[in-house]
Amino acid sequence: MTHPISRYPVPEINDLPDDIKQMALAIQEKVGFVPNVFLALAHRPEEFRAFFAYHDALMEKDSGVSKADREMIVVATSSDNGCQYCVAAHGAILRIRARNPLLADQVAVNYRKADITPKQKAMLDYAMKVSQRAEEVGDADFETLRGHGFSDDDIWDIGAITAFFGMSNRLANMTSMRPNDEFYQMGR
Amino acid sequence: MTHPISRYPVPEINDLPDDIKQMALAIQEKVGFVPNVFLALAHRPEEFRAFFAYHDALMEKDSGVSKADREMIVVATSSDNGCQYCVAAHGAILRIRARNPLLADQVAVNYRKADITPKQKAMLDYAMKVSQRAEEVGDADFETLRGHGFSDDDIWDIGAITAFFGMSNRLANMTSMRPNDEFYQMGR
Amino acid sequence: MTHPISRYPVPEINDLPDDIKQMALAIQEKVGFVPNVFLALAHRPEEFRAFFAYHDALMEKDSGVSKADREMIVVATSSDNGCQYCVAAHGAILRIRARNPLLADQVAVNYRKADITPKQKAMLDYAMKVSQRAEEVGDADFETLRGHGFSDDDIWDIGAITAFFGMSNRLANMTSMRPNDEFYQMGR
Amino acid sequence: MTHPISRYPVPEINDLPDDIKQMALAIQEKVGFVPNVFLALAHRPEEFRAFFAYHDALMEKDSGVSKADREMIVVATSSDNGCQYCVAAHGAILRIRARNPLLADQVAVNYRKADITPKQKAMLDYAMKVSQRAEEVGDADFETLRGHGFSDDDIWDIGAITAFFGMSNRLANMTSMRPNDEFYQMGR
Amino acid sequence: MTHPISRYPVPEINDLPDDIKQMALAIQEKVGFVPNVFLALAHRPEEFRAFFAYHDALMEKDSGVSKADREMIVVATSSDNGCQYCVAAHGAILRIRARNPLLADQVAVNYRKADITPKQKAMLDYAMKVSQRAEEVGDADFETLRGHGFSDDDIWDIGAITAFFGMSNRLANMTSMRPNDEFYQMGR
C-alpha cells in the first residue's frame, strides 16, 4: 500500500535539465538524499525554477523572523492544510533548526498548546489567519503583531511564507507527493 | 516555555487511592513510565475509574477491528480534534502495534494520503463522520462499511472508539494535558 | 414510519446480566419506564457499566454547578450535536429540575435567547466551545468563567459533562437510539 | 430573567392601525391569544402587511405539499437558524396539523432521525440546502425531488417557504422576538 | 450556453394580471427594460405582490440609512449568498446611487477592503452577521452600531433589508433567475 512519489511522471535525475540536475545533486550532497519535491516538480521545469527561486527568497534570506520560526510557520499551516510532504519535510528541518525533537509534532497537532512563546503564538495565529481567511486581515492584526515586537517587514515574511506554502501544500496534495521516509527520523 | 502536565493539580503517586496507584504502577512496570493521563485524570478518582474501565472495554478486547486499526482511529480523529496528548500517546502505540514508524504521522496529517488499504480508508472515513457530524450517520454508511467486510459489531467498535476518544480529546484540551516526552520517540 | 429503539439488537430485560437488570428495574421503579438508553447500550454490557459509572460520577455528585444547570449543559450541547435521545431525555429532566416547562425547549433551540442568567450563558458559551472547538480552550476562557464565580473545579465539571455527552450523542446517533415517547410529555 | 416580546417598542393593540388591529383580534379569536409576532412586527405597519400577505400566500393556499409538511419545513429550517419564535410557534401548529405530539421536537433536533417518510426526508434535505447553500441548488436537486413525486410547483413551494422563513428567522433573531408561553403546550 | 430567465415558466407581459402588468410597464418606462425578477416572480402573482410590497416598504422609504447604503447592504450579502441576479441588479443601482463606478464590484468581492467609511463597514459587518448567523445577534452588536451613530430604527432597517434579500437570494438561486444583460453596463 506504499504510494509512489507523485501521481505524475517522475524523471530520472540524469534526464533532468542541467540546472535542475545540479540543484538536485547539491541537495543530495548536503542532506544525503534527493527530497522528493525536487523530483515531483521537475515534471515541469519552468515551474520548478520559479518555485525554488521563490522558496529561497523567503526561506534562505536574513529576516527578523528566525529560520526556526519560519519552519514553524510552515509546519503549522501545512498541517492545517493536510499536506503530508510539507509537514514531514519541514517538521524535520524544524527539529534540526530549533534543536528540539518535540516541537514539530506539537505544532503540527495544535500550536496553541505547543511549548512556544506568546510572541511565537501570535506569529502562528497570524499565519493561520492568512492561511484560512486572508480576506479578513486588517489593521488590528498588524497592531497585535507590532505589539509583540514584529516589524512590518517581519509581518510580510510571516504572511508571504504562509502564502507560498499554501501554494506548495496544494501542489503536493494535487500530485499526492510522497515525503521521503528519511524525513520522519531526522532530528529526533 | 514547557507546559505542566495539567492545568489542574496533579497528585503524587503515593497520594493516589490504592486501586489507582496500582494501575499507575502496573503501567509504569510495563512501559517504563507513568503516562500523564493517569496523573491528570487522578484529580477525579471516580471519573478516572470509569474512564479507564471504558477505555479497556473498547481497546483491550477482541474485535474484528485489529488493535493497530483501533489505534489508527484514535490518531486520525484526535489529530482532527487538535489533541496533543492522544496523538502523541496513541501515535506511539500505533507505530508499535503496526510495526511501522511512518504510519502514525501519515494518519495524523492526512489519512487520505496514508499508506493504508481501501478498507482502512473506509474505516477512517466513517470514524471522521462520527467525530464531525454523527447526526448525519445513516444506513448508507453501514452499507458502505459492510461492503468492505465490516460486521455491524465492527462498525459499533469504530464508532464507539471515535466517540470515547472524542471525549478524551476534549478532556485533554480542557486540562491542557501534556504528553510525556517519551511518547515522541517510541516505535521510530 | 416509527423507528426502533436502536439499529442494533436490543436485549429483553430478563436476558440482561444481573447487575444491569437491577439497574434497569431500579430506574423503572423510579420513573415508571425503562429509558431506552439502558436497553440500547446493554448490547455491550462492559461498555454499559463504564458508561453509567461515568454518567453518575458527573451527574449525581455535589458540585458548584447545580443539577439543573448540568442538565442545561446536556440539552444545549446535545441539540447542537443533533441528538434526539439526549435532548428528549435530558430536556425532560431539565424541566423537572428547574421547575420550568419552557427552559429546555429554549435552550435546545438557541441558548443565547433563553431565559437564563449571564452566569448561565457564560457556562453554556464555554460548554459549546468545549463541544465544538476544545482545541482552542485556553486561559482566557478560565478567566471569563472565574469572573462569573465559577471555581476551577466547576469549570472541570462543565467541560467534563460536555465531553461525556459529546460521546453519548455520538453513540446515540450511530445507533439511531430512539427516545421513549414518555420523555416528551414529562415536566410540561 | 424573562425577556420582553421584542427589543423594539411593542404597540398596544388599541394603538394599532385598524387593519392590523382587526388581524390581531381575528387571530386572538381563533387561537385564544395574540401571537407575539403580530405585536413585534406591528412596530413597522407597512412591513407587517407585506409580511403577512407573503406568509398567507405560501402557507394558506392549496399545494401538493400538505399544510403539515409545510410546517415541518418551517420547524426544520428555523431550528437550524436558531429561531426561538418560529420553532415554538410552528412546532405547535405542526403538532396540531400532523396530530402528532412528538414530530415537531424530532424535526427540530434532527429531521434525519425523525419519524418521517423518505419523501418527507427528501423534502427537508432540499429545504436545508436552500436554507444553507442555495447557491449550489441545481438540476440534480430537482431530479431527486421529482423522483419522490414532487411537481416543479411543489418544489417552488418548498424552496419559497424556506426562503420566507429564513427571512422571518432573521427578523425574530434581530428583534429577540419572544414566543408566547402558550405555544409550548399546544398539541401535546 | 446562455441560461433562460428562470427554470420556471415565464409569462408574457400581456398575459400578466393587470396590476402586475402595470408595474412591469412602469419600471420599463423608467429604466428602459423589464427587470427579469418581474417576469420570474410573476409565475406566482400573490407572492409577487407581497414581494414587491415588502421590497418597496424597505427600499423606497426615508431612513437614516441612505438609499446608496441600502444598496450596498444588498450587494454585500447577495454576493456572499452567491446570487447572480441581486449582485448584478443592485450593483447597477449602487453604482448609480453612489455615483461611483467601482464601489459595487469592491463590495461584492470584499467589503472589508472597499472604499467605504468605518461607519459603513460597521453597517456591513452587522448585515453579514444577520445574514450568516443571526442567532448570535445580541446587545453588543447594537452597542457597536449605536457607537457609529445608527439609531435603533436604522439597525432594524439594516437587518430587515438583509433578511429580505436573504429571501430574495434564495428565490433567485432556486429558480436560477438570470439578470438582464443591461445591468452589467449601467452606471459604469
Add this chain to the structure above:
Amino acid sequence: MTHPISRYPVPEINDLPDDIKQMALAIQEKVGFVPNVFLALAHRPEEFRAFFAYHDALMEKDSGVSKADREMIVVATSSDNGCQYCVAAHGAILRIRARNPLLADQVAVNYRKADITPKQKAMLDYAMKVSQRAEEVGDADFETLRGHGFSDDDIWDIGAITAFFGMSNRLANMTSMRPNDEFYQMGR
C-alpha cells in the same frame, strides 16, 4: 476613503532595479498603465522576480486549457478568496480573452450559474476543491475531469493555477493591494 496601492511602501518606477523597471515599462506600453501588482510586489525584488516567473510559466504557455479558461479559474477562486486585486485585474483579462462582457462578473458571483459549458463547470469545481480542500483531492477527481476530456497535464495546469493564485490572493489581502481603476472598465 480611497485606499493606497499597498499598506507597504511602493517604490517609484525610476527607483526600481533595472530588470523590474523594464518589466513595468513593457506592461505599461502594452496595456497603457502599470498594474499595481508590479508596484506593490516590487517592495521585495527577489520575490517579485520569482512571482512573475511563476506567473508566466503558468499563464503564458500553451496548454489544453485555453487562456480564457485559465483566467476563469483565477476569477472564480480569487472571488472565493475575497481578493479585490485578482478579481478586478483578471476579470478584465477574462472579458477581453473570452470576448464576453458578462462572464467575469457571473463567474465571480457564482460560477455554477454562469454561462459556461459542463466541461468548464467541471474545471471550476476542481479548481474550487483545490482551493478550499486540496487535502481531499483524489483519484475520483481525476476520473471526472478525464471524462470531460482533460488530460492529466491539463489537470496539473488547473490545479497549479489555482494554487499559484491562492498565494497571490493571500499576498494581495495581506498588503491590501488596490486594483487600478482602469481594470473595472476594460472589456465591457
